Structure formats: structure tokens, C-alpha cells
Amino acid sequence: MTRSTSLPIAELAEKISADLGADAVSTDPVKLARASVDWAHMSPILKEKLPAGRADLLVTPRSAEQIPVAVKHAYDLGVPITPRGTGLGNYGQAIPLHGGIVLDTSRCQRIVAVDEGTVTAEAGARMRDLDNELRRTGQELPIFPSTKGSTLGGFLAGGSGGTGSLIYGTNADGFVRALDIVACDGSGELRHVEGDATVPYIHAYGTTGIIARATVVVTPAYDWAGVFTAWDDFDSATGFLRSLGAVDPSPRLVSLDEAVIVGALPEDPALDPNRLSVRAIVRTETVDEVRRLVADQGGEVLDVRADSERVSALSFNHSTFHLQRKYPGIFHLEVAGEKLWSDPDAVRAVYPGTILHLELMRTEVVGMLMASYSSPEQVHDGMERLEAMGVSIHSPHTWILERRIDRVRAVLEDNDPRGLLNPGKLPPS
Numbered sequence: 093m094t095r096s097t098s099l100p101i102a103e104l105a106e107k108i109s110a111d112l113g114a115d116a117v118s119t120d121p122v123k124l125a126r127a128s129v130d131w132a133h134m135s136p137i138l139k140e141k142l143p144a145g146r147a148d149l150l151v152t153p154r155s156a157e158q159i160p161v162a163v164k165h166a167y168d169l170g171v172p173i174t175p176r177g178t179g180l181g182n183y184g185q186a187i188p189l190h191g192g193i194v195l196d197t198s199r200c201q202r203i204v205a206v207d208e209g210t211v212t213a214e215a216g217a218r219m220r221d222l223d224n225e226l227r228r229t230g231q232e233l234p235i236f237p238s239t240k241g242s243t244l245g246g247f248l249a250g251g252s253g254g255t256g257s258l259i260y261g262t263n264a265d266g267f268v269r270a271l272d273i274v275a276c277d278g279s280g281e282l283r284h285v286e287g288d289a290t291v292p293y294i295h296a297y298g299t300t301g302i303i304a305r306a307t308v309v310v311t312p313a314y315d316w317a318g319v320f321t322a323w324d325d326f327d328s329a330t331g332f333l334r335s336l337g338a339v340d341p342s343p344r345l346v347s348l349d350e351a352v353i354v355g356a357l358p359e360d361p362a363l364d365p366n367r368l369s370v371r372a373i374v375r376t377e378t379v380d381e382v383r384r385l386v387a388d389q390g391g392e393v394l395d396v397r398a399d400s401e402r403v404s405a406l407s408f409n410h411s412t413f414h415l416q417r418k419y420p421g422i423f424h425l426e427v428a429g430e431k432l433w434s435d436p437d438a439v440r441a442v443y444p445g446t447i448l449h450l451e452l453m454r455t456e457v458v459g460m461l462m463a464s465y466s467s468p469e470q471v472h473d474g475m476e477r478l479e480a481m482g483v484s485i486h487s488p489h490t491w492i493l494e495r496r497i498d499r500v501r502a503v504l505e506d507n508d509p510r511g512l513l514n515p516g517k518l519p520p521s
């Protein structure tokens with residue numbers, strides 16, 4: 093791999109600035125430092141490895157068409173390229189481990205077309221802006237992450253799911269209709285891929301190509317309500333979680349926090365720090381049914397809000413974020429499986445003091461397991477024990493890509509023959 097110190101950065105900056113304008117490149121040390129970090133520090137294991145890489149050049153294209161111009165110059169000069177959206181990824185996926193360019197796509201924000209059933213936008217469009225624009229046409233995004241201010245490209249290339257995944261699955265389950273990608277092959281062109289051919293680019297950290305534009309599926313806009321409930325014990329709270337899975341039409345998000353997490357969330361009269369919280373985003377026509385379920389099962393409805401954004405913003409890794417702010421020595425694992433609610437004590441026994449955040453999905457329950465951190469060995473030993481009992485784990489303690497490696501490798505020879513795209517993120521072959 094090319095070492096950062098030997099890269100022809102000045103020549104590259106000159107070429108890109110000649111084509112895209114002087115304001116498209118920067119070697120300002122403060123900007124380079126900012127462009128070289130993401131939320132990897134949420135993992136105490138990754139935190140010990142930081143800083144893990146630093147950009148030599150920040151390139152900020154203003155449109156999808158400008159991306160292949162920059163990529164071709166980098167290809168010709170053999171300079172690594174790490175794409176970036178808003179840098180909200182939490183495994184270090186956006187860290188330029190081998191230096192080179194950080195290609196910040198966040199200013200490529202054009203919403204190209206809102207059609208019936210799809211929206212096409214440049215990679216840097218924010219998920220929130222897309223959803224707001226869609227609402228004007230009576231449509232909405234079927235899924236979006238709890239970090240709704242993040243980019244479309246970053247969510248597709250680095251994220252996975254969020255609000256709506258309970259109904260529609262992850263970003264690799266048919267959400268993406270087509271992509272215009274930029275391969276690092278010297279072509280200097282945008283390449284259009286559709287349907288199954290988009291899969292190698294989803295959650296691939298930009299190792300197979302840079303997403304310049306994306307067409308994603310949208311649905312009619314529904315009326316949603318955010319329901320906040322409180323529960324005295326884990327069994328009744330998870331019982332309610334299960335029963336929400338049968339509500340028809342389905343909720344789009346159902347999150348459970350144990351009381352310790354609730355106590356770490358921003359203060360809100362709808363969050364009781366002494367009880368478990370189950371929050372759901374439900375169709376308004378099902379609110380009465382949901383109220384009945386709560387009453388029948390011994391919980392309490394603390395609030396029902398027409399604006400459900402807050403429920404989204406407290407879901408998934410936001411529970412980790414808030415708990416770590418209050419208790420900095422916490423690590424987390426992304427976990428899934430029946431055992432989480434059928435035998436929580438066995439799960440808790442692996443790391444004493446375990447705290448659970450659960451999310452209801454279409455066919456299973458997933459969540460964040462949080463506990464006090466002592467060492468990488470403690471975390472890894474516990475992961476083995478959890479897996480042995482049937483809890484599946486996605487580790488947030490590595491920036492090495494773990495999903496769909498075969499699909500990624502199948503396009504690498506064509507798309508990245510010089511190994512310049514986000515190097516250091518693929519497992520050894």
C-alpha cells in the first residue's frame with residue numbers, strides 16, 4: 093500500500109483544483125483533522141487505536157458529476173480515496189487509514205427527481221431533507237437512521253436501518269432501486285447500476301465505488317404518532333413489545349430502554365427514569381388499540397404525540413450515545429435473537445451489570461447490549477459466549493467490513509484495480 097508521506101498530494105490538488113475550482117480542495121490542517129474522524133470513539137476498543145489515519149487532502153465536490161473528475165485524478169496518481177458524508181458512522185468506517193483524499197460528498201445535495209414511488213438524489217442529500225421534500229408530495233422515506241441529518245450516500249454505504257426497518261428491513265432489502273457510482277478504474281465516468289447490481293455498494297464503506305446519486309423506493313406518507321409508555325418490569329415491557337408486533341397496520345419503530353438508560357436520556361415528562369420505557373411510532377388509527385394493549389398489560393401511557401421525530405431520535409445507537417455520556421466507561425454490542433427477551437438473565441450473566449436497549453424488527457428482536465468496559469479480551473470472550481447461546485452479534489469494535497464480502501470482492505477487480513478505495517477496511521483475502 094502506498095504510504096501517505098510519498099503521495100503526490102500537491103500535484104493532485106493542483107489537477108483537481110484546475111478542474112473543480114480552488115475551493116474544492118483544502119489542505120487546511122484543521123479541516124483535514126475534522127474530515128479524518130467519525131464516531132469510532134464510541135467503541136473503547138477502537139478509541140485506543142485513534143487517531144488511526146489522517147487525510148492529506150480534503151476534496152469537496154459540488155455535484156455528482158464532479159466526483160468522477162476527482163476520482164480519475166486520484167486513480168492516475170495512485171492516491172487513496174475515502175468517501176465521507178457527515179462522518180456519523182460509528183465503527184471508524186470513514187477514517188482514511190492510509191491517508192490520501194477524503195472525498196466529502198456532503199455538498200452534493202441536489203434532489204434530482206421526486207417521482208411516484210421513488211426519489212433520486214445526490215449522495216450528500218440529508219435523509220431529513222429528503223423526507224421533508226417527499227412529504228410535500230404525499231410520500232415519505234420508508235426507512236431512515238436515528239441520525240436523520242446524515243447523508244443518503246453515507247446511510248447506504250455505512251448504515252443499515254432504523255425507523256421503518258420493522259416493516260421494510262434494512263437498506264439492502266429492496267430500498268435501493270438504482271445507483272450512479274464512480275469506480276476507481278481510470279474511466280472518469282459515472283456508472284449506472286440497478287436492482288441486484290446495487291447490492292455490492294450497500295454497507296460496503298465505499299470500498300467498491302463511490303455513490304454519486306441514488307434512487308430509493310418511497311411509500312405514501314402515513315399519519316404517525318409517537319407513543320411513550322412506562323413499565324415496572326422487563327417481562328411486562330417485553331410482553332408489550334411482542335404484542336405491538338401484531339398491531340395492524342404495523343408500527344414503524346418500537347424501542348425499549350431499561351430504566352438506567354431512561355435516566356440518561358434528555359429530560360422529558362414522557363420518560364420516567366424509574367421505569368422501563370417502551371416507545372413506538374404507530375399509525376394514528378391504531379393509537380386506541382395500542383392504549384388498550386398498554387392498559388391490559390399493566391403499563392402506563394405517558395404521552396402520545398403527533399410529532400414522532402423524538403421517538404426516532406432516541407432509537408438504536410442513540411441509547412448508547414446517551415448512556416455513554418452519563419457513564420463514560422460503557423461499551424456496546426449490536427445484538428439480535430430470541431434469547432434477548434426469552435432468557436435475558438442468561439444474556440445479562442455474560443457481562444455483569446448488562447443494560448439492554450431493544451428494537452422490534454420484522455422477524456426478530458435486535459438491540460444494543462451495554463456494560464462496563466475493562467479490556468478487549470473481556471469484550472471478545474463475552475461475544476463468544478453470547479454467540480454460543482444463540483445471540484447473534486454485529487461488532488461495533490472493528491472497521492473491517494463483515495457483511496456480503498463475496499459480493500464486494502466480485503466487483504473489486506473491475507471497480508478498484510489499484511486498491512485505492514477506502515483501503516484497510518476489507519478483511520484479508
Ligand SMILES: Cc1cc2nc3c(=O)[nH]c(=O)nc-3n(C[C@H](O)[C@H](O)[C@H](O)COP(=O)(O)OP(=O)(O)OC[C@H]3O[C@@H](n4cnc5c(N)ncnc54)[C@H](O)[C@@H]3O)c2cc1C
Pocket residue numbers: 130131174175176177178179180181182185186197215236237238239242243244245246247248249250251252253254255296297298299301302303304407408409410413514
Ligand atoms: C448516535 C448514533 C446513532 C446511530 N443510529 C443509526 C441508525 O439508527 N441506523 C443506522 O443505520 N446507523 C446509525 N448510526 C450510524 C450512522 O450514523 C449512519 O449509518 C449514518 O447514516 C451514516 O451517514 P454519514 O453521512 O454520516 O456517513 P459517514 O459516516 O460519513 O460514512 C459512512 C461510511 O460510508 C462511506 N461513504 C460515505 N459516503 C459515501 C458515498 N457517497 N459513497 C460511498 N461510500 C460512502 C464512508 O467512507 C464510510 O465508510 C448511528 C451513529 C451514531 C453515532
